[in-house]
Amino acid sequence: xxxxxxxxxxITALLLALVFIPAQIISASDISSLLEKKGPAAKExxxxxxxxxxxxxxxxxxxLRQAEFLIDHPRLSMTLAHFYDPSLDAYKIEDRPxxxxxxxxxxxxxxxxxxxxxxxxxxxxxxTGHFDILKMxxxxxxxxxxxxxxxxxxxxxxxxSTTTCYIRVNSILGGFFAKVAAFLFPKKVDARIGRFANAxxxxxxxxxxxxxxxxxxxxxxxxxxPGELKEFAGMFL
Numbered sequence: 011x012x013x014x015x016x017x018x019x020x021i022t023a024l025l026l027a028l029v030f031i032p033a034q035i036i037s038a039s040d041i042s043s044l045l046e047k048k049g050p051a052a053k054e055x056x057x058x059x060x061x062x063x064x065x066x067x068x069x070x071x072x073x074l075r076q077a078e079f080l081i082d083h084p085r086l087s088m089t090l091a092h093f094y095d096p097s098l099d100a101y102k103i104e105d106r107p108x109x110x111x112x113x114x115x116x117x118x119x120x121x122x123x124x125x126x127x128x129x130x131x132x133x134x135x136x137x138t139g140h141f142d143i144l145k146m147x148x149x150x151x152x153x154x155x156x157x158x159x160x161x162x163x164x165x166x167x168x169x170x171s172t173t174t175c176y177i178r179v180n181s182i183l184g185g186f187f188a189k190v191a192a193f194l195f196p197k198k199v200d201a202r203i204g205r206f207a208n209a210x211x212x213x214x215x216x217x218x219x220x221x222x223x224x225x226x227x228x229x230x231x232x233x234x235x236p237g238e239l240k241e242f243a244g245m246f247l
Contacts, residue, residue, distance in 0.1 A: 040134050040155065043127040048136050055136075055153045059176040061196050065207050069168040071218040074131075074160035077169045079245045080213065081133060081156070084111050084123075086228065086238055087213060093227045094216050095209040118142030119202070121152070132157050143194050149180045169214075175203070221246040 044052040070077065080087045088103045102114045111123045121139020128134075137152040158171035177199065217224045225243055228234045234242075 040127055043134060044136065044153065047124075047126050052136060052151070052153070055151045055178040056176045058178065060150075060179045061177050061199065063175045063177070063199060063203055065173045065175075065203055067171045067173075067207060067210060069161075069170065070211065070214040071166075071168055072214050073167050074158070074169060076217070076245055077158055077160075077171070077214075078130075079241070080217075081158075082128075083238060083241075086234055086242065089228060089231050089233050090213045090216065090224060091209040093224075093231075094212040095205075097205050098209050113139075126153075131159060141195070141198065143198065148195075150177055151180065152177045175199075217246050 041053060041056065044056070072080075085103045085105065088098070088101060091098045091101075100115050100117060104112050104114075106112050106122065109124065112120070113123060114120045119139065119141045121137045124136045124138075126134045126136050133156045135152075135154040135156070137154060139152070140147050140149050142148075153176045155174045155176075156171065158169055160167060160169055179195070225239070225247060228242060229239055
């Protein structure tokens with residue numbers, strides 16, 4: 011085989027690998043859950059996304075049980091984030107019928123989050139929402155695959171997590187605005203993901219270093235029910 015043909019073969023193999031990476035990261039059971047709950051259109055979010063983003067957080071100073079508590083109590087976690095990371099102050103969370111959680115940022119992002127699959131060490135979410143760029147509104151769907159595991163080293167426990175986001179924009183306006191949106195959209199996504207990752211780190215450190223202080227802030231906020239406060243105390247105090 012000549013050198014040029016070998017180079018072409020390698021490039022082709024690399025492109026094929028990039029095309030099929032999203033389908034490989036999501037398991038067959040997760041695809042099945044998506045199809046069952048959201049229909050065939052949801053599968054396209056994973057197999058034909060507009061962009062894919064992967065975020066890894068390592069050595070969060072909490073246990074697996076504590077991580078799952080924070081993951082499964084998003085309103086409580088967001089309340090803590092408001093205290094420990096002011097950059098998320100604008101974000102609001104509310105529970106909606108059907109098990110949905112609505113997230114709203116007045117700066118131009120809103121969506122309804124639904125848990126599609128929940129097993130130990132993994133959560134799969136389907137999100138329907140919109141974002142605004144240049145005073146134009148774009149509708150989109152996102153599949154978010156969250157995996158996490160616990161590690162113990164020298165009597166210290168921590169959690170590593172990987173979040174893979176598949177985002178598919180439903181419609182793109184033509185011409186100049188499409189090119190501008192294609193340039194700005196990934197930047198806006200990366201900025202928001204970075205902001206959330208930073209908040210997760212800060213909350214994990216706060217509940218580990220000063221759980222009593224975190225409890226006091228939650229109680230003083232008036233946004234957390236007595237039942238959730240009791241659960242928090244039982245988990246962290």
